[in-house]
Amino acid sequence: MAPPYALDALFCPEEHWEDQEQEQQQQQRYTNLTNEDLFWENDELISLLAREKPNELFQIIQTNSSLAAARRAAVEWMLNVITHYSFSALTAVLAVDYFDKFLSFFHFQTDKPWMFHLAAVACLSLAAKVEETHVPLLLDLQVEVSRYLFEAKTIKKMELLVLSTLQWRMNPVTPFSFVDHMSRRLGFKDHICREIHWWCERTILSVILESDFMSFLPSVMATATMLHVFKAMEPHLDVEYDYQLLNILKLDKGNVEECCKLISDASRRNSHQFKKRKFGSVPSSPNGVMDVSFSSDSSNDSWSVASSVSSSPDPLTKKNRALDQCFVDIPR
Structure with missing residues (x-):
C-alpha cells in the first residue's frame, strides 16, 4: 500500500479553485x-x-430660453449628421464645444435661426477635420433635413470666423x-x-x-x-x-x-x-x-x-x- 502522503499528492484542493480564478480575473483587470x-x-x-475651463455660455442661456432652444436644435442636428457618417464621439464633443464657445462670443439674433445653423455646420466641419480620417464635402455634410442649405464658400467664411474667435485653439x-x-x-x-x-x-x-x-x-x-x-x-x-x-x-x-x-x-x-x-x-x-x-x-x-x-x-x-x-x- 502506498503511504498516505503519496495518495494525498493526487488530490487537488478544490475549495481554492474559485479563489484562484477570482485572483486571476483581478490580475487580468489591472496592470501595474x-x-x-x-x-x-x-x-x-x-x-x-x-487647461480645463467653465462653459461661459451657460450663464447666458439661463436667462435666454430662445437661445437655449436654438442651441438644442443645432446640437441635435450635428448629432444626426455625426450618426449619418459614423463619426467618433470625440468629434461630437468637439463640435459642441466649438459651437458653445463661439456663441458665448457672438450673440446672434434669435429671429435669424439660419445664423445658428450656419455656425453649427462650420463647427461640425472643423471638428471632423480635426478628428476624422475621411471628411465629406461641405455640401455633402448637410445631409440631414434642414430649412437651410449653404454654399461651400459661405461655410468656409464662417469656419474662418470660428477659428479666429477661438484663437485657433482646437484641442480643448x-x-x-x-x-x-x-x-x-x-x-x-x-x-x-x-x-x-x-x-x-x-x-x-x-x-x-x-x-x-x-x-x-x-x-x-x-x-x-x-x-x-x-x-x-x-x-x-x-x-x-x-x-x-x-x-x-x-x-x-x-x-x-x-x-x-x-x-x-x-x-x-x-x-x-x-x-x-x-x-x-x-x-x-x-x-x-x-x-x-x-x-x-x-x-x-x-x-x-x-x-x-x-x-x-x-x-x-x-x-x-x-x-x-x-x-x-x-x-x-
Whole structure:
C-alpha cells in the first residue's frame, strides 16, 4: 500500500479553485504602474486641470430660453449628421464645444435661426477635420433635413470666423480627456479601458443635448460619468472607486453627486431620441478593435472608439447585460 502522503499528492484542493480564478480575473483587470508611469501621469493630470475651463455660455442661456432652444436644435442636428457618417464621439464633443464657445462670443439674433445653423455646420466641419480620417464635402455634410442649405464658400467664411474667435485653439480639454487618464490611473488594462471608454461615450452622447451639464467642468463630468458607468457595471462598484476618483482629482463630492443625478435623469429622458442614433457598433474581434479606431496626432484626446474585446473573460465584460439595461440599445 502506498503511504498516505503519496495518495494525498493526487488530490487537488478544490475549495481554492474559485479563489484562484477570482485572483486571476483581478490580475487580468489591472496592470501595474511604475513610479515613472505615475510621474508622467501626474504631469498630464496637472496639465489637464490647468487647461480645463467653465462653459461661459451657460450663464447666458439661463436667462435666454430662445437661445437655449436654438442651441438644442443645432446640437441635435450635428448629432444626426455625426450618426449619418459614423463619426467618433470625440468629434461630437468637439463640435459642441466649438459651437458653445463661439456663441458665448457672438450673440446672434434669435429671429435669424439660419445664423445658428450656419455656425453649427462650420463647427461640425472643423471638428471632423480635426478628428476624422475621411471628411465629406461641405455640401455633402448637410445631409440631414434642414430649412437651410449653404454654399461651400459661405461655410468656409464662417469656419474662418470660428477659428479666429477661438484663437485657433482646437484641442480643448473634454470629459474624454479625463476618462482616458483616469482609466489608466486606476490601473485598468487596455481592453478594460476601451470598454469603460465606450460606455462613457454612450453616456455623454445621450446627455450632450442638455444645457444643464454646461455648468460642470470636464473633470466633474468625466468623474460623474465614470461612476454612473461603474454603478451600471456592478452594484457598489461605484462606491469602490468613488473615493479614488475624488481623491486623485481633488473634486467636491457634492458637485459630482449632483452631476451624477443629472446624468441618470437625462439618460432616461433622452433615451428615445438616442435610441435612433447609431454611433458605431462594437467590434467582435481584436482585429475589429483596430478597424474602428480613430486617432489624430493633432489631438491629445484621441482614443479608440470601441468596446473592449478580450480573449480571456473578466468581471467587467460580464456586466454588459446590466449596462444594456441602463442605456438604450445600440446594435453591436
